Amino acid sequence: MSRTLRPPVRLLGGGDAVLALDIGGTQIKSAAVDADGRIDAVRRTPTPWGPEAVVAAIADLARAHARRNEVDLRPRSVGVCVPGLVDESRGVVRYASNLGWQDVSLRRMLERELGLPVSVQHDVRAAALAESRIGAAYGYPSALVVAIGTGICGALVIDGTPYSGGGYAGEIGHAVADPQGERCPCGAVGCLETIASASAIARRYTAASGIAVGGAREVFDAAQRGDRHAAAVWADAVTALAQGIARLVAAFAPHAVVVGGGLAQAGEALVGPLRAELDQMLSFHRRPFVLSARCGEDAGVVGAAITARDLASALRAGAGGRV
Amino acid sequence: MSRTLRPPVRLLGGGDAVLALDIGGTQIKSAAVDADGRIDAVRRTPTPWGPEAVVAAIADLARAHARRNEVDLRPRSVGVCVPGLVDESRGVVRYASNLGWQDVSLRRMLERELGLPVSVQHDVRAAALAESRIGAAYGYPSALVVAIGTGICGALVIDGTPYSGGGYAGEIGHAVADPQGERCPCGAVGCLETIASASAIARRYTAASGIAVGGAREVFDAAQRGDRHAAAVWADAVTALAQGIARLVAAFAPHAVVVGGGLAQAGEALVGPLRAELDQMLSFHRRPFVLSARCGEDAGVVGAAITARDLASALRAGAGGRV
Numbered sequence: 192m193s194r195t196l197r198p199p200v201r202l203l204g205g206g207d208a209v210l211a212l213d214i215g216g217t218q219i220k221s222a223a224v225d226a227d228g229r230i231d232a233v234r235r236t237p238t239p240w241g242p243e244a245v246v247a248a249i250a251d252l253a254r255a256h257a258r259r260n261e262v263d264l265r266p267r268s269v270g271v272c273v274p275g276l277v278d279e280s281r282g283v284v285r286y287a288s289n290l291g292w293q294d295v296s297l298r299r300m301l302e303r304e305l306g307l308p309v310s311v312q313h314d315v316r317a318a319a320l321a322e323s324r325i326g327a328a329y330g331y332p333s334a335l336v337v338a339i340g341t342g343i344c345g346a347l348v349i350d351g352t353p354y355s356g357g358g359y360a361g362e363i364g365h366a367v368a369d370p371q372g373e374r375c376p377c378g379a380v381g382c383l384e385t386i387a388s389a390s391a392i393a394r395r396y397t398a399a400s401g402i403a404v405g406g407a408r409e410v411f412d413a414a415q416r417g418d419r420h421a422a423a424v425w426a427d428a429v430t431a432l433a434q435g436i437a438r439l440v441a442a443f444a445p446h447a448v449v450v451g452g453g454l455a456q457a458g459e460a461l462v463g464p465l466r467a468e469l470d471q472m473l474s475f476h477r478r479p480f481v482l483s484a485r486c487g488e489d490a491g492v493v494g495a496a497i498t499a500r501d502l503a504s505a506l507r508a509g510a511g512g513r514v
Numbered sequence: 515m516s517r518t519l520r521p522p523v524r525l526l527g528g529g530d531a532v533l534a535l536d537i538g539g540t541q542i543k544s545a546a547v548d549a550d551g552r553i554d555a556v557r558r559t560p561t562p563w564g565p566e567a568v569v570a571a572i573a574d575l576a577r578a579h580a581r582r583n584e585v586d587l588r589p590r591s592v593g594v595c596v597p598g599l600v601d602e603s604r605g606v607v608r609y610a611s612n613l614g615w616q617d618v619s620l621r622r623m624l625e626r627e628l629g630l631p632v633s634v635q636h637d638v639r640a641a642a643l644a645e646s647r648i649g650a651a652y653g654y655p656s657a658l659v660v661a662i663g664t665g666i667c668g669a670l671v672i673d674g675t676p677y678s679g680g681g682y683a684g685e686i687g688h689a690v691a692d693p694q695g696e697r698c699p700c701g702a703v704g705c706l707e708t709i710a711s712a713s714a715i716a717r718r719y720t721a722a723s724g725i726a727v728g729g730a731r732e733v734f735d736a737a738q739r740g741d742r743h744a745a746a747v748w749a750d751a752v753t754a755l756a757q758g759i760a761r762l763v764a765a766f767a768p769h770a771v772v773v774g775g776g777l778a779q780a781g782e783a784l785v786g787p788l789r790a791e792l793d794q795m796l797s798f799h800r801r802p803f804v805l806s807a808r809c810g811e812d813a814g815v816v817g818a819a820i821t822a823r824d825l826a827s828a829l830r831a832g833a834g835g836r837v
Binding site: 286356360370375377379380430439472 | 609668670680683689693698753758764795797799
């Protein structure tokens with residue numbers, strides 16, 4: 192049931208012990224964090240269907256992480272992150288297509304079940320927070336964190352806080368990249384995701400070459416071997432990403448741009464050309480540092496843990512407010 | 515030397531008496547605000563060449579506004595707004611092309627000359643602040659204010675504060691609109707300004723029709739009369755604006771989009787089609803209210819006055835910090 196992968200980041204520093212969970216469409220990642228900030232091995236559990244079943248699974252995981260006792264964990268709070276439209280101030284998942292959820296009061300359900308304060312956060316904003324506090328964006332006053340996988344999502348981190356826009360911000364994958372492009376499943380035309388997501392890269396390559404591929408990784412490898420269809424599809428993706436980022440640089444001038452998600456496993460082979468194209472597109476704008484994400488695939492869990500700690504601190508400080 | 519136009523907004527409410535100035539490439543607009551928040555008639559003075567001459571002119575204006583005594587003004591602070599790249603936290607104008615300024619420590623110069631605390635702000639962020647506090651964006655937690663004139667600039671107002679990005683934010687006119695488009699004077703290719711600014715509309719119409727025009731207004735009128743070149747140029751501008759705004763809606767989900775600047779004098783004839791096209795381009799995104807600016811051409815002066823009042827309050831509260 193669980194694989195124990197070590198996240199690239201293993202230490203958060205001293206603070207509250209918390210439990211952190213990243214609820215994805217296929218699996219729940221979970222980890223305990225102790226008072227010294229050691230992050231337990233991340234456990235992976237298949238995601239059951241429906242919010243009630245997920246809440247029950249999380250209750251099981253809370254017991255499992257306590258019983259295993261790899262670290263001395265008495266969590267003060269629980270941090271959860273979820274994909275979709277997440278209203279963090281209210282702890283409500285407005286809409287999560289790959290969970291099939293709509294208007295789920297996840298915070299209230301979990302607090303009732305667990306008897307602990309719970310923070311609910313968007314998964315990419317959680318990952319962006321992790322990159323900002325202890326990852327690639329550490330030390331930059333502002334950063335745009337872009338996650339490129341099946342979809343594309345972003346988060347602007349301002350003074351250490353990812354901007355949420357009531358849960359609607361960061362949908363840069365559903366911003367028009369090619370007005371003459373194809374219709375996106377979201378209903379809009381020419382979304383960045385239709386050109387530059389990992390799934391779009393695979394799909395577009397197959398459409399151009401007639402060759403079926405398992406994913407963007409194969410397209411990348413084919414491009415490296417000189418396959419012209421693969422090279423063209425990959426180049427289109429990089430250009431569309433660079434244009435999308437350039438527009439956000441013009442509007443928000445982030446000090447750093449951090450590229451994460453599955454596609455970013457290509458490392459400098461993606462980030463290098465992206466940096467070069469972006470540089471060509473800018474003029475007097477403040478040029479951001481373009482960096483690969485450092486918190487890896489468990490960034491969501493790490494960010495959820497940080498938010499849970501912030502919540503515990505705020506509650507102890509008597510602020511009472513939600514982070 | 516001065517025309518006395520009444521701004522659409524004449525009252526700020528009770529607070530400190532302040533002096534407010536909007537330093538443009540051709541003229542300085544200035545107004546006194548009394549403790550009841552009455553905004554004096556806005557005075558217009560030609561902008562002299564160079565920062566020292568502008569500082570001297572502002573000192574003269576401070577005396578003139580006191581002497582005229584239309585309102586009982588003993589300013590507690592002075593608010594100034596300027597075009598270009600303005601670092602508000604330091605009170606430094608990094609670069610202002612139409613003033614010919616580079617790295618001008620305007621706040622320090624003015625505080626020494628006037629013996630009063632001075633706030634220095636970007637002109638469009640000042641206008642956006644005015645729209646947010648007492649104009650079209652009043653009551654919305656977040657708003658994107660877009661000023662369309664000779665150039666195009668924007669400001670995202672979050673919780674009542676325009677986001678400045680160290681002075682580099684808001685350059686939405688220099689975000690790529692057409693990657694295959696013309697080179698912009700800024701050095702980048704296909705900037706929104708090359709399609710949708712008032713000057714671009716006039717220039718593109720002349721290029722298409724061979725007919726010289728005095729400005730975008732004539733193109734708009736020609737389009738209304740059925741001139742196909744004018745209609746096409748105007749339609750391209752509206753589409754490019756809608757796309758640029760749609761991208762920012764995807765990324766930041768502002769509650770309202772406020773359209774101001776010279777081109778916005780077309781009113782609903784601009785805002786109506788813009789709203790309709792934007793609506794077509796969005797899917798699950800949070801749809802903003804698309805509104806015409808209400809503070810008019812003196813919005814910069816009004817915003818500078820608000821910032822000057824905020825500064826005076828902060829100083830009195832002992833915060834000592836700059837707003």
